[in-house]
Amino acid sequence: MAAVERRAALHAALSDPGRLAVVDLLSQGDASPSELALALALPSNLLAHHVNVLVEHGLVERTRSEGDRRRTYLRLLPSELGPVTTALLRPPRVLFVCTANSARSHLAVAVWRRTSEIPAASGGTHPAGAIAPGALAAAARHGLDLRGAEPRTVDAVRRDDDLVITVCDRAHEEVGLRADVHWSLPDPVRDGSSDAFDRTVHELDRRIGALAPRLVVA
Template sequence: MNAEWTDGLRRRAELHSALSDPGRLAVVELLARGDASPSELSAALSMPSNLLAHHVSVLVEHGLVARTRSEGDRRRTYLRLLAHELEPVTSALPRPDRVLFVCTANSARSHLAVALWRRASTVPAASAGTHPAARIAPGAAAAARRHGLDLLDARPRQLDAVRQAGDLVVTVCDRAHEEVGRAADVHWSVPDPVPSGSAAAFDRAVAELDRRVTDLAPRLV
């Protein structure tokens, strides 16, 4: 047995141990659907905040979960499931009539998410914003061209004018998530590339959205 193989077995054993508690497995199950704050997880699981904090600390220690600070209120923390070798959660979600991606300005992330979604799934997709901008961000249009994505006739639109019954609402912006609250079914805490405006920031946003889309699309059955 070589050292790499032995180290791999040890790592897998540690991850299985971290997931052996039903409470921690429940946290991972919910985070597999999307990012969430500790208070959202505590409410969803009817779990005391101190017990949830313990479970989250164990998952963070084992490299299964990461914490990020909200770009919205700057006080809230979001928890996100990290990719790892066990792939322990593969639960399916009900197939919606449409996936609706929402951010604040509806000028970048939500449109890029739609373009990526159309490449990965036959489920229809649309986007909207809580406070739509006047136009698509130039950096988003440039990123779409670099990555071979078609934004079609994309333009910023107001959430209330776009949302329909049967939508799976996915917020891709912390501010939008904090504004719509429980109206969001799934949250992806994707950093906003617009303030930087750099090609690298937009490419990182596309990569993160692509990873999330690739994970969610096959689970809608």
């Protein structure tokens, strides 16, 4: 009965249209409260109430931006209710963007290619000189192919019809860069450990595994 009561509490938390709309948007990617308020046309105090309820029930968590440390991102957590399955229109290509284009965005492309037939590419707002050694080592451990990968500027690879997914807070917060989806992933290069890179791969695998099946032809 404890598990049933827990599920009933989650259903009750999602019974409000506003909270369900928040969860629906966060099922695509992370967002700051101001981004949610703008997308849903909700007053900030009402949105704060909905977010507090979702956090209290363990459906959403707050994380601090690695870029603008004053900014908070909201992330949808896995729950007993399973994933939200709202369909999204299938894009011609997916473009993953981070700052240096040396780890997260390249690992994202490699995970995506083994998950979906939709083409994928990556770029950086301020590309590094080479792929991070830790990313290459993580790719080898997880059977991912990074052969021939090299950092490139996002402007050199971006197409108008790309589904743009930022996997880096700094890149997401850059002026002029519009992202369709944001995943607030910690920078494994800053940590430098194998565990940090492995956590990045596992999180990318989880998020891509949830998003890719939802992309359908109109």
